[in-house]
Amino acid sequence: MQSLTRNEQDQPEPLKLEIPMGWPKPEKNLFEKNQLTEQGFQLGKKLFYDARLSKNGEISCASCHQQFAGFVTFDHDLSHGVNDGFTTRNAPALVNLAWMQEMHWDGAINHLEVQPLAPLTAPNEMGENLDSVMLKLKKDPEYRRMFKNAFGNAGISSQGMLKALAQFTGSLISANSKYDKMMRGELPFTEYEKRGYALFKANCSGCHREPLFTDNSFRNNGLPLNRFKDIGRQQISNNPDDSLKFKVPGLRNVQLTYPYMHDGSIYSLFQVIDHYRNGIHTEQATLDSSLRNRISMSNKEKNDLVYFLYTLTDSSFLKNPRFGPGELKPAKAEHHLP
Amino acid sequence: MSLLLMKAMVLIMPCSLLDQVAMAQDGELQISFTHSANGEPIVFRDSTYQNAFGENYNIYKLKYYIGQIKVEGLDQPINALPYYLINAAGTNEINLKLPPGKYKGISFLLGIDSVSNCSGAQSGALDALNDMFWTWNSGYVFFKLEGRSSSSSADLQRIEHHIGGYKAGNNVARIIRLHVDGDSSVEISNQKITRLTISLNLDRYWDAVNPIRIAEIPVCMQPGLLAQKMAANFEALFTLNVVP
Numbered sequence: 150m151q152s153l154t155r156n157e158q159d160q161p162e163p164l165k166l167e168i169p170m171g172w173p174k175p176e177k178n179l180f181e182k183n184q185l186t187e188q189g190f191q192l193g194k195k196l197f198y199d200a201r202l203s204k205n206g207e208i209s210c211a212s213c214h215q216q217f218a219g220f221v222t223f224d225h226d227l228s229h230g231v232n233d234g235f236t237t238r239n240a241p242a243l244v245n246l247a248w249m250q251e252m253h254w255d256g257a258i259n260h261l262e263v264q265p266l267a268p269l270t271a272p273n274e275m276g277e278n279l280d281s282v283m284l285k286l287k288k289d290p291e292y293r294r295m296f297k298n299a300f301g302n303a304g305i306s307s308q309g310m311l312k313a314l315a316q317f318t319g320s321l322i323s324a325n326s327k328y329d330k331m332m333r334g335e336l337p338f339t340e341y342e343k344r345g346y347a348l349f350k351a352n353c354s355g356c357h358r359e360p361l362f363t364d365n366s367f368r369n370n371g372l373p374l375n376r377f378k379d380i381g382r383q384q385i386s387n388n389p390d391d392s393l394k395f396k397v398p399g400l401r402n403v404q405l406t407y408p409y410m411h412d413g414s415i416y417s418l419f420q421v422i423d424h425y426r427n428g429i430h431t432e433q434a435t436l437d438s439s440l441r442n443r444i445s446m447s448n449k450e451k452n453d454l455v456y457f458l459y460t461l462t463d464s465s466f467l468k469n470p471r472f473g474p475g476e477l478k479p480a481k482a483e484h485h486l487p
Numbered sequence: 488m489s490l491l492l493m494k495a496m497v498l499i500m501p502c503s504l505l506d507q508v509a510m511a512q513d514g515e516l517q518i519s520f521t522h523s524a525n526g527e528p529i530v531f532r533d534s535t536y537q538n539a540f541g542e543n544y545n546i547y548k549l550k551y552y553i554g555q556i557k558v559e560g561l562d563q564p565i566n567a568l569p570y571y572l573i574n575a576a577g578t579n580e581i582n583l584k585l586p587p588g589k590y591k592g593i594s595f596l597l598g599i600d601s602v603s604n605c606s607g608a609q610s611g612a613l614d615a616l617n618d619m620f621w622t623w624n625s626g627y628v629f630f631k632l633e634g635r636s637s638s639s640s641a642d643l644q645r646i647e648h649h650i651g652g653y654k655a656g657n658n659v660a661r662i663i664r665l666h667v668d669g670d671s672s673v674e675i676s677n678q679k680i681t682r683l684t685i686s687l688n689l690d691r692y693w694d695a696v697n698p699i700r701i702a703e704i705p706v707c708m709q710p711g712l713l714a715q716k717m718a719a720n721f722e723a724l725f726t727l728n729v730v731p
Contacts, residue, residue, distance in 0.1 A: 183607065259625040262607030266615055266622035279616050307616045311608030385624055387657070387711045 193317030219402030226413025234273035345457025371429030598660025652710025695723030
């Protein structure tokens with residue numbers, strides 16, 4: 150009987166994804182075949198913060214997806230990879246991914262579990278190969294223990310690694326901003342914020358749909374073809390109608406996720422609104438129909454709209470220790486001063 | 488026991504028991520895969536082959552997925568395990584149990600169905616470790632041929648044909664139907680292993696339906712029209728033989 154009890158304690162503890170009130174159902178194929186557990190989440194978090202996953206041991210997932218900046222690369226248009234490489238797109242925010250079917254600016258990734266394969270193997274990101282990552286993990290007794298706790302006796306596998314990472318990243322939910330508190334009736338908006346919210350609903354929410362602030366569609370918002378000749382969605386679909394279309398980004402914590410756009414080419418929220426007021430390249434054939442006439446907005450209205458966007462900052466998410474790297478362990482306990 | 492009574496007993500047996508009865512009576516089918524070019528078994532790297540357009544080439548890798556194996560005359564797939572990765576550089580044998588009978592042929596899917604392309608991280612034949620998954624554009628490479636050719640204009644004179652695509656309009660998974668010659672059949676009986684060979688003749692890869700000239704198509708790296716053009720040659724690659 151005693152051994153039975155111990156076995157039960159060894160079972161991973163199931164977790165339930167907390168769905169914020171009024172939100173749609175998350176992607177149903179995300180945790181159906183990947184039971185969310187505390188052990189799986191903790192393993193995913195360890196992997197997320199582990200630079201050994203990269204070729205030279207310097208770049209972790211968290212290098213380019215920083216919690217304090219809403220899981221983008223803070224203040225960077227492009228991110229740094231191994232060997233001083235640069236990415237060609239702005240690091241997207243890892244937030245509310247459980248409501249996202251296709252990942253990346255061009256929607257190239259069809260399931261959250263397979264997303265890490267892209268940055269892991271890209272020569273300008275982590276530059277590693279999967280066999281080598283498996284070898285490194287298998288050498289580490291801590292990983293052997295954590296994989297066993299999360300997935301039983303299957304051992305360390307690529308499948309386990311990817312499922313654990315999805316448990317961590319899929320749990321990154323931001324739903325406690327001032328906007329959310331106002332919606333729940335806990336806090337009022339200021340007059341500026343109220344006016345900004347009305348402007349948002351009139352001009353922006355067609356694509357940046359509440360409560361996720363994206364409709365997960367791919368659209369051309371009138372930016373010029375950039376120096377990387379990045380045609381966006383067309384590269385994946387082979388369809389010329391998709392030229393220059395990119396995923397509509399969610400706006401949660403948008404105050405901190407600058408610079409903006411797929412290539413980080415616009416630095417501030419004020420400049421973003423200026424783009425929609427008078428920067429849109431209306432000659433582009435695939436430009437979104439809702440932007441043909443640009444967006445009319447006075448300078449005062451622009452200020453109000455930015456005040457509203459600031460209400461999407463969720464400090465309880467940005468500072469949640471559960472999503473952070475955890476306490477750094479002292480390197481060597483025996484090296485105390487006398 | 489009368490035959491009628493036996494039939495009645497079969498009808499009321501629980502499913503699991505029925506399965507056991509079927510298992511006990513099943514015969515065994517062993518399918519092996521062979522790969523040739525210019526009439527000889529493929530030797531990787533060292534041997535040079537020539538295609539229908541007079542282009543010389545060497546083969547470095549030849550790998551492909553098959554699954555959903557069926558025999559003609561049985562509706563259901565005959566094995567629970569859906570996919571196998573065939574690597575021409577190794578030996579490839581598939582062992583199946585199926586009810587005794589005379590079958591005219593066999594069919595399988597060359598490629599991976601769309602649902603399995605979108606199901607996240609997988610294990611076994613579909614593990615991303617097998618280097619048959621596009622990391623930058625999710626989906627499996629169904630058929631991979633790599634090598635070198637003096638006709639190739641690509642870097643290092645590479646041939647790099649990674650053929651895949653599961654989305655509507657770009658789907659290159661093909662059902663391959665193979666039959667035994669004339670009046671003969673694949674005979675399965677219990678307590679006996681029946682051996683079949685599925686042979687891939689790479690000579691047909693270059694010109695069975697569409698012409699694939701190395702000079703024109705040294706590289707195919709993503710789903711699309713080119714991959715579809717190449718996949719049109721798939722069915723003609725294979726022949727089925729009963730090992731006497």
